[in-house]
Amino acid sequence: MKLAIIQKRKNFFILSGFFVIVSLLSLIAWGLKMGVDFTGGSLMELQFAQRPTVEAIQTSFKEFNLGEITVQPSDENNYLIRFKDIDEETHQKIVTKLKNDFKSTTTDTAESTENTPEQPAIEVIDDSGNKLNNISFSATTSDGTKVEGKNDVKKADVTELRFDSIGPSIGQELRQKSFYAFTYAIIAIILFVAWAFRFVSKPVQSWKYGVVAVVALVHDILITIGVFVFLGHYYGIEINTPFIAAILTVFGYSVNDTIIVFDRVRENLRRYHEDFEKTVNDSVNETFVRSINTSATALFVLLAVYFFGGETVKNFVLALIVGIAVGTYSSIFIASPLLVTWHKLTERLSKNG
């Protein structure tokens, strides 16, 4: 059984062309939703015993004049809150205010509710401490006498899980770094593929393998980015530093996949001197199962991380999943067919010329 992949290449070109164009257009129209890593700003993740309404959070933040505040539910009881970058002092004020505003009203010991009516609970910002069942805390009344009470609340009502505050200059620097990283990665990969195929010159020159591998790569990256443009536009998913890592990994993986198919082409060209198109189609067929299986195992583990690995790595892993799936597709259905198309084009041109 042999699949006529090369012969039906036009269909794949049209399909991929459509997705690439849609991705490009949406990228231009909507752009990626950049996280605080890139734009500068603050991101606070809070865990509540009982999640209050978004409006309640907004009200709590009002007095700090932070401009626009976006509150987004996450996990079961968490909120992700984004606002402009602030200094540590303001941060502490916000934390104290939040702990105060969303303090529990149910305590087990009756006397402690009597003794501490609406006293601000001064707690050390110690996230692990909040897991303890018996946090003994002291509150200070207005006349300075200490009121001691046992707080038997099972769980602290607000826990600050994470706080990032990133100045605009850092974001700027990160954007610049990412740009350089992409540029260098693309150059390095073209050079590497050209080098790896340096002994193959007939009927297609080695550098063309490099260029085609990179075209396939750009295809993979654009579609992956396109997916995140959509996710950002419709679901508010932001890209951050790990997204860059994911994209760079897709760089490596996609080229890896393409190279393995090209490698087989290279080998078969040396062994049989048949028609280029047929050789390429044979090679793609021979490596088909391997390509599918390899990305299958990679996708299995990635899906496991996506579903069980927790919120923090979710989007990072999603980018990898999309990139690897598209990368596998392109190494089979785009890269090798492009090689043939290019070959035919040059043949026709040289005949005509």
Add this chain to the structure above:
Amino acid sequence: MKKKIIQAITRPLNILGGLVKKLIKPVLAPAQRGKVRRSAIIVVLIVLTASAFSYPKYFNQGIDWVNKRHNWNIPQIASKDFYLGLDLQGGTHLVYEADVTNIASEDRDNAVEGVRDVIEQRVNFFGVTEPLVQTNKSGGKYKIIVELAGVKDVNEAINMIGQTPILEFKEEAKPVELTEEQKAESKKHNESQKKKGEEVLQKLKRGGDFKQFVASYSEDETSKNNGGDLGLVGSNSPFPIFYDKAKVSEKGIVPELITDSEGLNIISIGDKIPVAGNATEVKARHLLICWKDAVRCEKENTKEEAKAKIDELKKQATPENFEQLAKDNSTEPGADSSGGDLGWFQKGQMVPEFEQAVFGMAKGTVSDVVETAFGYHLILKEDEKPLYEYPIARILLKTQPETTIAPTEQWQTTGLSGKQLERAQVVFDPNTNQPQISVTFDEEGKDLFAKLTESNVNKQIAIFLDKRIISAPKVNEPIKTGTAVISGSFDIAEAKELAQRLNSGALPVPVKLLSQQTIGATLGQDSLSKSFKAGLVGFILVMIFMVLFYRLPGLVAVISLLSYVVLMMVIFKYSPLHLTLTLFGIAGFIFSMGIAVDANVLIFERLKEELKSGKPLTSAIEEGFNRAWLSIRDGNTSTLITCFIMFMFGTSTIKGFAITLSIGILVSLFSAIMITRVLLKLITPWFGKYKWLFLDKQ
């Protein structure tokens, strides 16, 4: 340039591949089964050792068991934990910008290093396991990156780190002579205290609760809140003045102001309590006749003469004439006026022979002759009474010293600080070639330093950075030029460090917090357990897939993958590189498990092809491996290149991921080529008959 990088990456891979081939080829030639077995044993040993190290608990239990049975002493494997990144144990990542605008450009590097050093010192206060403080210069801007894993109070850490370092020169503190004005003032204060004390005494006489007076008048912070109680005051208590008073006073309030070092006291004495063991004190006088060699004797007579004299006196002595006899005869200096009176004393105050005699005899009698190191004694025991302790409470009214104040701290401020220090640098003594630190002050500092050194010759001047002493050189001579060298037995590194610290206070480099990323410990723990679960699920999925799809080789691949996980764990735990496990690093590790089977898949696909083309099993395996190698090498190189770029450009999150992924790729190559290959070679002949174990259809 780029090509060089590529070569730098591919060349080791080529070499690795070549090496692996060389190692394997001779042992895998079909005729040499023995060698296959041998390499299989080596592989199994490597993996077993790795497993023992990666999770030593059960292995150590085994060792215990063996040790117990045979009375051997095999050492255990020290269990080691992973280095967890701050996203897993909670912590904070801070980026500061150092403001170097006021510093000459050639001094900037050093100044920022100095700040880094200061921050590192401050950070060490937080008891963080491995704090990281780095400087980073990019685009003419200096950044200081601080990572504190597991820090509890991020807020306090930020507050402490952000302070600009303060450098101070201090001299040994001296008692301060009061000015006339101050003297007058303390005198006035003391008089008013005295007046107040007398008033309180008057009020107390009229009656009232002493405790209440304590609460309203006492200035003794420690006893004020428990009714002025000082506890039981005995002969050894820190209040000898009160004890002496208590012995001669009635129970109750002593009707006078008692002066001690703290001020004026009104004391109230409670019911006296006999000292444990019914100890007593004794009032006695003695008559001493010494001889030439006795302690503190100024007489020239012999011991025999002394003995004769004392024996004669003993015959005369009665309690009535004892005082006069002592006055006339005792050789003790001053006895002619004191009559040998010793006053009251208790056990432990006299030499043992004397003590034994005096406490053993009856009251109102004269002792036999007693010999001590001082000479021969006759003792008249005049009185004996039990010892008591007294519960005493007090009201303290503090008074002020009227002439000088004793220093409370060892060092006192001099007004000379980092502001007046122009620079510090390492120089070398032209004679001994020893490194020294030269310090230069500005005009103001020159005068201050001259005065300071003049008044402190042969004394130390302490240099404080951030309120901690960093050096205390001794002043050899007055220095009036404004330049000095600090010499000592420094090595170059120490001298450089001290110079840097001095400069960090001299060239104030304010730091500004640009960004903070803080992760709570709960989130970290949560991430860790979730990642573990994800890894397990991923591993099981891959395992099922490989066995279903590739059958026996698939099973071998699973064993190889398991070995891969174990090897990775060992590398992470024991590598001298201190690899840190981060959340994204773990993601990279799990992902690399997926990629690790890739090499196996490539090999098995080739194996199937070779089998289909009718080759016998053993040579098919060999061919499969050989042909797959090129693809494996080229394919993985591209991933390694991108890892390298991530490492060059990435933040710590990305770096963690890139490092794990690249180590993962290298180890997976080893596990695919060494472990899978050797194991497959080993077991193939056992199952050669059953081709269905290798291929789904003929």
